[in-house]
Amino acid sequence: MTDPQTDPQTSPQTDAQADPQTDPPGPDPLDTALRLVRAQATLVKRFDAGLSGLHGVSLSDFTMLLRLSxxxxxxxxxxxxxxxLGLTASGVTRGLAPLERIGLVTREAAPRDARVAYAALTPTGRERLSEMLTTARQIATDVFTPTQWPPNDLTTxxxxxxxxxxxRR
Amino acid sequence: MTDPQTDPQTSPQTDAQADPQTDPPGPDPLDTALRLVRAQATLVKRFDAGLSGLHGVSLSDFTMLLRLSxxxxxxxxxxxxxxxLGLTASGVTRGLAPLERIGLVTREAAPRDARVAYAALTPTGRERLSEMLTTARQIATDVFTPTQWPPNDLTTxxxxxxxxxxxRR
DNA sequence: AGGCTATACTTGAGTGCTCAAGGAGGTGGC
DNA sequence: GCCACCTCCTTGAGCACTCAAGTATAGCCT
Incomplete structure (x- = not known):
């Protein structure tokens, strides 16, 4: 697997900063970042599968509802x-549309400023969200469980x- | 504007869930998972911006080339x-297409099995990848730097x- | 030989986001 | 009162992936 002839060596760039101590398999920031990206993809798949199976919503639907709540x-x-949510306004428009259609969220006008439209959770939305929450918590727990970390590591x-x-956030 | 209408529920972690025994205010797995998702989105944006600006490729282009190498x-x-890469075969077909078009990757037939097509890095591809690598490493470093963790935390x-x-992986 | 099933890959349709452009409403200078 | 400019939101086009279906090849069993 490790390749004999390939490593496209980094150009003799200065980025290998003078490091007086050994770090052969040292912490590789790039590798860590790529792992994070990978881990997220896996997570999203599991949440999407669980949430859509039981409640017919995606993870991003769920996070919208959760923030609203x-x-x-x-x-x-x-x-x-x-x-x-770290989205654009456009993303919110498109993401909220189906939730409005199925009655979990409504659009409300602002009294003083006709430009703004509020998104508001309906009573149904609140109800459904609380069911989703228990599913989501279960999934989150399951995801981290087989890692067998002590609870501390989760905090870490x-x-x-x-x-x-x-x-921000 | 912030008019705290009386609205009980909806704390990040109180309601619903028939949880007979309450964990002490332990680490919240759901919250952690959502943070991870958020962090990745931010990361991807930074990599995409840096890589596409300097080399005209996306992060996912880059990771494809990297794995090939x-x-x-x-x-x-x-x-x-x-x-x-954790993709479907379909995703690879579509992702590789533009890289083939610009000559970083070629398609090679397998000698014994006509069903399989190899994807192979071209010499140009290798060259360009090594430039991308130094950019990517720089970005990764920058991303983690302001966190001011000791290098140990990166490993953690x-x-x-x-x-x-x-x-698997 | 013929047929069955499995594998490698591509393609059409759909999803969920992006950016850029645009409409509608609000605000301040004069 | 008017005009330039700003903000909030929606829309068209595009991108990167998905799943499902389709094509082509391989290999096994009889």
Whole structure:
């Protein structure tokens, strides 16, 4: 598997910073980043499978509903929802559309500013979300369980991940 | 505007779930999983921006080339490449097409089995990849740098992530 | 030989996001 | 009162993947 003739050696670039101590299999940031990307793909698949099987929604539907539920009154300006989810306004429009169609979310006009439309969780939406939540928690637990980490490591992972989650949050 | 209408439920982790015994305020697996998803989205954006700006390829183009370069002779059956990348065969066909068009990869027939088509890195591909590699390493380093973790934490992260990266690898 | 099943790959349709352009409404200078 | 500009949101086009179906080849069993 390890290739004899290939390694496209890095050009003699200076990025190998003077490191007085040995680190042959040292922590490779690129490798770590690629692992993270891979891990996420796996996670998303499992959530999508579980959530769509039981509740007919995708992970991204679920996270939209979840964020909404965390906002006061279960409603947010669509632009703020986008920001909170790390999406564009466009992504929110398209993602919310099917949820409105099936009655989990409604569109509400803002009293003073006709430009803004709130997205609001309906009572049904709240109900359905709470069912989804138990499924989602189960999946999350299952995903991490076979790793056999002590609970501490889960905390560690969350902590390490936090600064990477984007500009703000 | 923030008008805390009386709305009980909807704390990140209180309601629903008939959980007979409550765990102490332990680490929340769901929250951790969602953080991971978010972190990846941010990462992918940074890699895509950097790689496409300098080399005109996406992160997924890059990872395809990278895996190819790790295989003996820089060539793999397309189905094995799919497996190694966690994609479907279909995804590989579509992803490789533009790379073939610009001459970084070629299609090679297998001598004994006419069903299989190898994907092989061209000399140009190898060259261009090695330039991309230095960019990618730089980005990876930049991504983790502001976290100010000791290098150990990077290793820890990689280790924690590994069991999550999928069925095999 | 013929037929069955399995494997490697491509293709059509669909999904979920992106960016860029555009409409509609709000705001401040004059 | 008007005009330039800003914000919120939607829409068209495109991209990167998916699944399902289709094609071609391989190999085994009788």
């Amino acid at each position: 965390e906002a006061p009154g279960g409603r947010m300006r669509r632009v703020d929802l986008a920001e909170a 992972l969350a902590t390490l991940l936090t600064p990477l989650t984007g500009p | 790790e295989a003996p002779g820089g060539r793999m059956r397309r189905v094995d490449l799919a497996e190694a 992260l990689a280790t924690l992530l590994t069991p999550l990266t999928g069925p």
